[in-house]
Amino acid sequence: MPFGTRTSTATIVGMTDTPHTRIGWLDLPAAVRFRIETIVGGGRVETAVSQRGGFSPGTADRVTTETGRRAFVKAVHPAINSRSAELARMETRVSTALPRTAPVPQLLGAFDDDDWVVLVLEDVDGAQPRTPWVEVEFDAALAALTELAAAVTPSPVGDLPTTAERFAEDFASWDRIAADPPADLDPWLAGRLPELATAAKRSLDALSSGNTLVHCDIRADNMLVRHDDGRVVIVDWPWGANGPEWVDRLLLGVNVYVHGGDPARALDTVDPAVVTDFLAGLVGYFEHICRLPPPPAIPTVRAFQRRQADALRPWLRERL
Structure with a gap:
């Protein structure tokens, strides 16, 4: 050193x-x-x-x-x-x-x-968006994602994984669940494992195109609302990948839904079938990973992942 x-x-x-x-x-x-x-x-x-x-x-x-x-x-x-x-x-x-x-x-x-x-x-003078999301901060987050996509299309990092590659392992989780179904798996999910696995894999086809640098982890706690003008800044970039611009908008919609809001304005430019398939992949990922032992020095992450699974399961059921 x-x-x-x-x-x-x-x-x-x-x-x-x-x-x-x-x-x-x-x-x-x-x-x-x-x-x-x-x-x-x-x-x-x-x-x-x-x-x-x-x-x-x-x-x-x-x-x-x-x-x-x-x-x-x-x-x-x-x-x-x-x-x-x-x-x-x-x-x-x-x-x-x-x-x-x-x-x-x-x-x-x-x-x-x-x-x-x-x-x-840079230390951004701001705070995370409030949850449940409030309309003005939802609007600011949507504006920030539009601004971001314009700035990073084409991607300034050419040799990153594609979004399909980034999500491939996670979206294969239904196969892992089917190989050893948890005793506490929701019966509605348990009765549809082949359908859910097919939808998650189909999502990877949609994720394989596009030349935008995508954040891939858009949530309220990865954003800051500036105190001076209310503009949103997007932080924490370890998962960057190259793919379609709509991925970050969809993830924003997911976060709004998890916190009890209406995600429609984040999803209005995304094919509804693509939304459903992507959601199937996400739910499978959270259902599988929340049951694993926590990683070293991060004891709270599994509880967070279980909350995501519990919140998103009804939305997936409604859409299917």
Whole structure:
């Protein structure tokens, strides 16, 4: 590790023994903090406020330096959760290529020293959209997705997976469920496993076209509403893929529905059959993964995934 001593795996793992614990600014080695401060500029960091939400066990700190410069810092070590480190590397790759015209935070700098993976981003003065969604913020989110699609079509990252490739493993979940049906699987689902598997696989055909850089994880907690003008900024880019523009609009509609709202305005340009097939894929994914053991240092994610399955199951039933 540049600037100091390599941090031991034992030290890192000890940071996450308590369930739902996110490491913070002071958990980072001094050499890593110094390197971040060099990127931010303005001297030493005087305040760091950890942000709640999300499922990464790494840092998510709004920092302010002694001269008042601000930034948002994300840092994770593979020993905490190796997948989180991989995702941080993918996010760095995508964020580096995002154009300034896109409604996203500016990437101020990033580094990866094989231990710590760090992104230093613009600290957006804003807050997550309220849920249940309110109309003005739903409108702003739709406007942001339209603005985003215009800025990233054609995709500025040519060698990413397609959206079909990104969702392929997840949308094969009905086959896994059929191979060993859970005892608590909803009977309506259990009686339609071949139909649901076919619909999910059919969705991959629709996902295989398009040349837009797609976020692939649009939810309220991956957006910020600016305090000054109400515009929406789209954050957290580890799942970027190249595909059709409508994917992010559909995912916004899903999130609005999960929180009890009407998703119609997000879906009005998407073929209804495509919506149904995509929804079949999503429900299969959540029904399968919510029953697996939680990944290291992320104990709450399975409960979140079960809530998604429970919320979306009635919508899928209605559409089929």
